[in-house]
Each structure stands twice: as C-alpha cells, then as structure tokens.
Amino acid sequence: MLLKNETNSRSLLATWKNRDKKTVGDSRISKAPVGATIPLSSGQQRLWFLQRLLPENPVYNYAESFIFKGELNEAAFEHSLQSVFEENPILRAYYPYEDGRPIQVTDESSKVDLKRFDLSGMPKVDQEKQKLDLLLSDARRHFNLNEFPLIRTTLVKLNNDEHVFLLTMHHIIFDKWSMDLFLKELAAHYLAYSTDFEIEKKEENRLQFADYAYWRKNRELDAIQMAYWTKKLGGEIPLLTLPTDYSLPANPSYKGTSYRTKFSSTLSKRVLDLSKKMETTPYVFLLSVYYILLHKYSNQKDILVGSPISLRKDTALENIMGFFDETVVLRTSVLSEMTFLTNMQIAKTWNTEYRMLNIEYRISDKELAGCIDHTLLSATATEEQIKQLCEEAKSYG
Known part of the structure; x- marks a missing residue:
C-alpha cells in the first residue's frame, strides 16, 4: 500500500510506524x-x-x-x-x-x-x-x-x-x-x-x-493495563460463525493457502487520505472495514479479531534476532444502525500502549482452554494432554 512516488504518504507511514519507539539512549532494557x-x-x-x-x-x-x-x-x-x-x-x-x-x-x-x-x-x-x-x-x-x-x-x-x-x-x-x-x-x-x-x-x-x-518477564505489570484487558476480554467469548460451504473436519489438516491482492495507487491514496482526515491509521481504518464485513456475513455484533504485532518498540531491539511477534485479541461491537465513522471510533478505543501489554499471570484450566482454539482442543488433543498442559501452565505462571 506504500506509494513509491508519494513523498508525503511515505513520510506519513514512517511517522505512524515509529511514533512510539524509544530511542537507544532511552532504552529501559538491560543485560x-x-x-x-x-x-x-x-x-x-x-x-x-x-x-x-x-x-x-x-x-x-x-x-x-x-x-x-x-x-x-x-x-x-x-x-x-x-x-x-x-x-x-x-x-x-x-x-x-x-x-x-x-x-x-x-x-x-x-x-x-x-x-x-x-x-x-x-x-x-x-x-x-x-x-x-x-x-x-x-x-x-x-x-x-x-x-x-x-x-x-x-x-x-x-x-x-x-x-x-x-x-x-x-x-x-x-x-x-x-x-x-x-x-x-x-x-x-x-x-x-x-x-x-x-x-x-x-x-x-x-x-x-x-x-x-x-x-520482559521480570518487569512490573501495569495495573491499569491489566484492568483494561480483564474488562475487555472478560465474560463470555463468542465464537464467530461464518457461513461456509463445508463443516469443519473432525481432524483438521492445518493445510491452507493465502490470497493476496494489491491496492491500486488511486485506492491506496484514498485510504491514506481518509485515514489522515479521520485522524487514524490505515490499519485501524481497514480493520474497521474488516469488522463490518464480518458483521455482515455472521450477523453478530460482538466480534473478536486476532492481529499479529511486533514488540520491537525500542530502537535498541531493531538489530537483534529473535521472536518479537505477538498476537493480540481485538474485541469490538459492530452496530448496523451506526455510521462507519462511529464504528471506526469504537474500534479505535483500544490504545496502542494497552495492546502491547503482555498478560503474564497464572493460567487456570478454564483460561487455558479459552486461549486455544476450540477445534484444536476437541479434535487433536486428548483429555490427558489438555490436563497436563493446564498443570504446566499453572506452574509456569
């Protein structure tokens, strides 16, 4: 979506990408x-x-x-x-x-x-x-x-x-x-x-x-952030039911494929311009479109989307090899009677600082079962395997 000949668009994306990074001199990470x-x-x-x-x-x-x-x-x-x-x-x-x-x-x-x-x-x-x-x-x-x-x-x-x-x-x-x-x-x-x-x-x-x-393991957790996520992901977690041609297999193969499409220069510029006008990022703008699409297909209001993010927020981490990826769960309510702008503002409520929170606390059997896909547990794991993993999770804390 980056336009090769658009200097303003390129600088805008660079600003969004690096807006909350810490400089090497300000790094809190030590040996x-x-x-x-x-x-x-x-x-x-x-x-x-x-x-x-x-x-x-x-x-x-x-x-x-x-x-x-x-x-x-x-x-x-x-x-x-x-x-x-x-x-x-x-x-x-x-x-x-x-x-x-x-x-x-x-x-x-x-x-x-x-x-x-x-x-x-x-x-x-x-x-x-x-x-x-x-x-x-x-x-x-x-x-x-x-x-x-x-x-x-x-x-x-x-x-x-x-x-x-x-x-x-x-x-x-x-x-x-x-x-x-x-x-x-x-x-x-x-x-x-x-x-x-x-x-x-x-x-x-x-x-x-x-x-x-x-x-990261030994830092103090922010009580405000913890309270935010506890509230955001608390209660019953709905399963998204999309209309499919076939039912899910009892034993999934985990084989799949991906389809990619490239935005035209005109469409890319419109997305960037609209995002800037609405004071948000292209990511939140397109995420809002995705939420509405899922709502249209499923007719559900409470929707959760898993999104990969990188935890390289500190410039001191830019040249370090390792696994800095994380998956965050983004939960929002999509209301058909509201305008797109209103729905986007709801999707925008999760704060970029909150989404970086690493929720490290003891995992109960119920919580572990909730964080792993239900088809994975029911179709590929025995009751003994699940019980063993739960015990390991609680001891790891």
Missing part, C-alpha cells in the same frame, strides 16, 4: 544477570504450548530458499554462516522443560551443520524435482524444542554458477524481521571472507534476545 535462568517471552511461550499440544506438526516451521547466481565460494559461505551463528545466540537456543517450566538455553559449543547436495550431474527435469523434494521434506520435518538445533541449513549445487540455499527453523527463534537481519549479516561476512573487506565487529556486551526475554 540479564550472568548465570540467570532465561525464561521464554510471551510470544515464545504461546508457540511452546501449541508445539507441545501438536509435537509432530511442522506448522510453526519457518522455511525459506534463496538462489545464488554466479560462482560461490562454498568454504567462505560456511565460514560466514558460522560467524552469524556465533554472533547471535538465539540461533543456538533450545527450550528444555526444567523445574516445571520451559527455559531458554544457548548451546555454547555448537557449530553450524551445513548439509551439501550436488545435483549438477542430473538432467534439468530430475534436478528440479530433487531440489523441490529436498525443500519440502526439510520444511515438513518437525523440530523438538527440547533439543538443539532448531535451525537447519542446506546448500544445493545446481551447476558451477547456481546454488540454492535452504534455511528452515522453528518460528520460536525467528521472526520475519530477523530474516532480513540474518541475510544482511550473512552477506557482510561472505564479502569479508571472500575479499579483503574488513567487517565492523559487534560489541561483545550488546543486548541479545535473552536479555529482552528476561527483562
């Missing part, structure tokens, strides 16, 4: 004490619970493939990978269950395991099939969060001037932002190893994801 037990962040904890519920399901695998054109110095590439691993402890993290809770541990002595496959002698058709088989089999192989590594690297040689790099990891250690950081660091190290270019060394005592997770 975790030496030897401290590192907890999971709230987002990691959510993924950990879901993975425990479906231990052999690769739904939270994050897989990417990259094509390298031209001559590749494989030794320099492997050295570069090793350097990135050494500089970013999150890539060497795993999550054993100790003393009634999962903790974050870094494998200090690990080396990158780059698997190599040479397909250069194959016919083109067989080569493409083998390459796809390698990618899919790796992407579909689940990880055990209790064990290192939670990342797999593979280099496939197609010919002397073309290689494919396969990167698969569990989402618990990586978000999309981290992928960009990973590729930039990998490219910088490769350039340094391949030439006489000298790379700028990072500070040894810089912040890492473990420091963030420790800080």
Whole structure:
C-alpha cells in the first residue's frame, strides 16, 4: 500500500510506524544477570504450548530458499554462516522443560551443520524435482524444542554458477524481521571472507534476545493495563460463525493457502487520505472495514479479531534476532444502525500502549482452554494432554 512516488504518504507511514519507539539512549532494557535462568517471552511461550499440544506438526516451521547466481565460494559461505551463528545466540537456543517450566538455553559449543547436495550431474527435469523434494521434506520435518538445533541449513549445487540455499527453523527463534537481519549479516561476512573487506565487529556486551526475554518477564505489570484487558476480554467469548460451504473436519489438516491482492495507487491514496482526515491509521481504518464485513456475513455484533504485532518498540531491539511477534485479541461491537465513522471510533478505543501489554499471570484450566482454539482442543488433543498442559501452565505462571 506504500506509494513509491508519494513523498508525503511515505513520510506519513514512517511517522505512524515509529511514533512510539524509544530511542537507544532511552532504552529501559538491560543485560540479564550472568548465570540467570532465561525464561521464554510471551510470544515464545504461546508457540511452546501449541508445539507441545501438536509435537509432530511442522506448522510453526519457518522455511525459506534463496538462489545464488554466479560462482560461490562454498568454504567462505560456511565460514560466514558460522560467524552469524556465533554472533547471535538465539540461533543456538533450545527450550528444555526444567523445574516445571520451559527455559531458554544457548548451546555454547555448537557449530553450524551445513548439509551439501550436488545435483549438477542430473538432467534439468530430475534436478528440479530433487531440489523441490529436498525443500519440502526439510520444511515438513518437525523440530523438538527440547533439543538443539532448531535451525537447519542446506546448500544445493545446481551447476558451477547456481546454488540454492535452504534455511528452515522453528518460528520460536525467528521472526520475519530477523530474516532480513540474518541475510544482511550473512552477506557482510561472505564479502569479508571472500575479499579483503574488513567487517565492523559487534560489541561483545550488546543486548541479545535473552536479555529482552528476561527483562520482559521480570518487569512490573501495569495495573491499569491489566484492568483494561480483564474488562475487555472478560465474560463470555463468542465464537464467530461464518457461513461456509463445508463443516469443519473432525481432524483438521492445518493445510491452507493465502490470497493476496494489491491496492491500486488511486485506492491506496484514498485510504491514506481518509485515514489522515479521520485522524487514524490505515490499519485501524481497514480493520474497521474488516469488522463490518464480518458483521455482515455472521450477523453478530460482538466480534473478536486476532492481529499479529511486533514488540520491537525500542530502537535498541531493531538489530537483534529473535521472536518479537505477538498476537493480540481485538474485541469490538459492530452496530448496523451506526455510521462507519462511529464504528471506526469504537474500534479505535483500544490504545496502542494497552495492546502491547503482555498478560503474564497464572493460567487456570478454564483460561487455558479459552486461549486455544476450540477445534484444536476437541479434535487433536486428548483429555490427558489438555490436563497436563493446564498443570504446566499453572506452574509456569
């Protein structure tokens, strides 16, 4: 939706994106004490619970493939990978269950395991099939969060001037932002190893994801924010009933797809202009449209929408790899007798500061059941599994 030739639109979006970020100098985050037990962040904890519920399901695998054109110095590439691993402890993290809770541990002595496959002698058709088989089999192989590594690297040689790099990891250690950081660091190290270019060394005592997770777990919760969310998400949670062609299967496959569409320049500009006129963001504007659409299809007034957000509110976190994503539940009432503007104002009531709240408190059996999709619990988990997870949740607190 960003317009390439619209300077005002670009600066407006940049202002919205960075409006509440803390500067490095104002950062409240400090290093975790030496030897401290590192907890999971709230987002990691959510993924950990879901993975425990479906231990052999690769739904939270994050897989990417990259094509390298031209001559590749494989030794320099492997050295570069090793350097990135050494500089970013999150890539060497795993999550054993100790003393009634999962903790974050870094494998200090690990080396990158780059698997190599040479397909250069194959016919083109067989080569493409083998390459796809390698990618899919790796992407579909689940990880055990209790064990290192939670990342797999593979280099496939197609010919002397073309290689494919396969990167698969569990989402618990990586978000999309981290992928960009990973590729930039990998490219910088490769350039340094391949030439006489000298790379700028990072500070040894810089912040890492473990420091963030420790800080977030041990900070004081805001009573006002807690009261806000308790009220906002209290009471009966309605299930959105949309008209579908088929009923939900008893055993969901978790296979799906996504459809993307691109706004035209004219429509993008109208959305930006209207958002500015209504003193809101394009996100809230489009979210309001989405609420109304769901209301029209379901004929329900009380609607909840899950929305992914990034917790990189502090500029000190911008260059740190890790899983900073979180899912917040946005609840609103859509009333057909009200105007769009009124409905948008209702949707706008959730405050950006409140939505960043990490609700960390003891989870009861009922609360755990409420935070996991009902079809997931009823269709794929036994009563004993649910009971065990509830006990683990309460002890983790």
